[in-house]
Amino acid sequence: MSVIPLSLYIHTPWCVQKCPYCDFNSHNIKQTSDYQQYIQHLLADLKQDLPLTHQRSIHSIFIGGGTPSLFSADLIHNLLTEIRKVIAFEPNIEITIEANPNSVDAKHFVGYTQAGINRISIGVQSFQTDKLSQLGRVHNPHEAIKAAQLAKTLNLRSYNLDLMHGLPNQSLQDAMYDLNQAISLDPPHLSWYQLTIEPNTLFDSKPPILPNEDCLWDIYQQGHACLIANGYQQYETSAYAKPGYQCQHNLNYWHFGDYLGIGCGAHGKLTQADGRIIRTIKTRHPRGYMQGRYLDKSYTVPKEELPFEFFMNQFRLLEPAKKLLFIKRTNLSLLEIDKPIKLAIKNGYLTEDTQYWFLTNKGKLFLNSLLELFL
Numbered sequence: 537m538s539v540i541p542l543s544l545y546i547h548t549p550w551c552v553q554k555c556p557y558c559d560f561n562s563h564n565i566k567q568t569s570d571y572q573q574y575i576q577h578l579l580a581d582l583k584q585d586l587p588l589t590h591q592r593s594i595h596s597i598f599i600g601g602g603t604p605s606l607f608s609a610d611l612i613h614n615l616l617t618e619i620r621k622v623i624a625f626e627p628n629i630e631i632t633i634e635a636n637p638n639s640v641d642a643k644h645f646v647g648y649t650q651a652g653i654n655r656i657s658i659g660v661q662s663f664q665t666d667k668l669s670q671l672g673r674v675h676n677p678h679e680a681i682k683a684a685q686l687a688k689t690l691n692l693r694s695y696n697l698d699l700m701h702g703l704p705n706q707s708l709q710d711a712m713y714d715l716n717q718a719i720s721l722d723p724p725h726l727s728w729y730q731l732t733i734e735p736n737t738l739f740d741s742k743p744p745i746l747p748n749e750d751c752l753w754d755i756y757q758q759g760h761a762c763l764i765a766n767g768y769q770q771y772e773t774s775a776y777a778k779p780g781y782q783c784q785h786n787l788n789y790w791h792f793g794d795y796l797g798i799g800c801g802a803h804g805k806l807t808q809a810d811g812r813i814i815r816t817i818k819t820r821h822p823r824g825y826m827q828g829r830y831l832d833k834s835y836t837v838p839k840e841e842l843p844f845e846f847f848m849n850q851f852r853l854l855e856p857a858k859k860l861l862f863i864k865r866t867n868l869s870l871l872e873i874d875k876p877i878k879l880a881i882k883n884g885y886l887t888e889d890t891q892y893w894f895l896t897n898k899g900k901l902f903l904n905s906l907l908e909l910f911l
């Protein structure tokens with residue numbers, strides 16, 4: 537079995553204030569003194585997972601949340617130093633932290649780089665004051681611009697801005713203003729998400745007025761064209777990057793690579809020496825997690841579900857799917873998916889050559905029907 541790249545996801549579960557659209561596992565902060573303790577739990581959680589990694593080194597780390605930038609640079613330094621003692625880092629490792637652009641959090645940026653962080657992902661969402669306040673954000677446009685400008689001076693390997701579109705009362709002009717403002721800051725990576733109303737959020741119980749379908753379509757078309765014209769390449773539905781700046785951590789998930797998941801509600805995928813793929817899910821609530829009950833569930837993915845899982849991840853990417861990667865990641869032979877692949881080609885969802893499968897426009901449009909062929 538060839539070595540499958542191993543990433544590490546670290547979840548931090550707190551935010552200053554829960555945003556009304558967000559269904560990430562995040563809770564309003566209570567006591568800052570929990571942070572130090574939480575780091576100790578993360579390390580203990582990691583140690584419990586180590587036997588599943590088979591001495592592989594780490595290809596990328598993503599510290600996500602919640603709002604990890606609530607953690608001081610010293611705490612992040614301590615966390616990364618202790619992780620490095622128990623698991624080796626690959627020489628060219630990408631280490632990302634998600635950050636809120638308010639000025640307090642931005643004060644941590646310089647220290648983060650000294651702690652080993654080489655990619656910062658800043659949650660800007662919008663550059664318009666009224667939109668930020670409707671989204672319940674705790675920062676203003678000026679702080680977002682300052683945070684992005686600061687990131688540019690830090691000699692990072694990359695940095696990302698998260699922007700959302702399709703916001704309450706947003707016009708095409710508003711959305712293009714946000715995008716042009718982001719582009720003028722010249723980030724190597726831009727995540728451009730359409731706002732979705734998620735179940736069990738405040739926006740779900742009190743829905744805001746969103747742009748109509750035609751407006752959403754115009755925003756997508758013009759926004760996409762603007763990003764391309766400014767040198768960004770789309771590599772996933774919502775991910776755009778300058779050439780060479782794709783996020784290695786995300787790419788590893790979408791290439792069906794392995795990852796450890798530590799922290800509240802984190803999930804992991806770990807291929808074992810015998811070819812089995814184990815999924816782990818950690819305890820969601822900080823209370824239970826910080827009592828030392830880290831693992832909530834783990835199970836082996838049934839062999840017959842692997843083709844669906846592989847293609848569900850791979851077809852998020854706009855690049856062709858490598859046949860060899862399917863064999864390497866699933867330990868299955870191409871013969872085992874001969875029938876659904878032939879059907880997908882017959883239905884016009886895919887084309888193929890000796891090395892690749894190519895998603896057609898029809899395949900993109902009917903992605904669910906295509907994926908169902910593998911169930």
Ligand SMILES: C[S@@+](CC[C@H](N)C(=O)[O-])C[C@H]1O[C@@H](n2cnc3c(N)ncnc32)[C@H](O)[C@@H]1O
Binds near residue numbers: 659
């Ligand atoms: C974990 S947050 C990023 C870090 C930090 N907590 C923040 O908000 O600045 C991940 C990103 O997902 C996006 N996001 C969250 N909820 C969303 C929703 N309902 N629809 C679209 N994008 C969403 C936002 O752009 C957000 O920055």
Ligand SMILES: C[S@@+](CC[C@H](N)C(=O)[O-])C[C@H]1O[C@@H](n2cnc3c(N)ncnc32)[C@H](O)[C@@H]1O
Binds near residue numbers: 600783
């Ligand atoms: C969607 S990306 C954020 C993209 C961001 N805008 C950027 O480019 O930095 C966040 C990454 O963390 C991973 N992630 C988020 N929540 C997770 C969880 N609970 N367990 C494991 N991985 C998670 C995602 O799968 C993804 O690879």
Ligand code: SF4
Binds near residue numbers: 551562603
């Ligand atoms: S969007 Fe970010 S800051 Fe807002 S609640 Fe979700 S994780 Fe927290």
